[in-house]
Amino acid sequence: MGRPNYKVGDMIVLKSGLTRTAKTDKRCRIASILPNDHGHVQYRVQFAAENFERRITEADIDAGESPSSASPEAVAKTDNAAPWLTFSSIKIRK
Incomplete structure (x- = not known):
């Protein structure tokens, strides 16, 4: 439960009752992907019709309608990914 099953850019379907009206997509x-909160994976999502x-x-994701795209091997690779900034690559001018 502590590992994310989805990755950034994936399209997911939320469970009923989380959006204001039943007619909304x-x-x-x-x-x-946000840090875990007491063992629950958190995501920041955006609907196409909203600007926030x-x-x-x-637990808010309907797993039956949302395909799980991140395999455990892919998640393990992203956990050990190198940082985007390495201090050895910084050159200081004198």
Whole structure:
């Protein structure tokens, strides 16, 4: 339960009752993965018709309608990824 099952850019479907009306589209795109909150994976998602992001947990996603795209091997690779800034690559001029 502590590992994310989805990655940034995936389209997911939220469970019923999380959006204001039943007529709204429950499909949204994952914008970022947030730190775990007491063992629950959190995501920041955005609907196509909205200009703001929402915070949801893994329990808010309808797993039956949302394909799980991140395999455990892919998640393990992203956990050990190198940082985008390495201090050895910084050159200081004198």
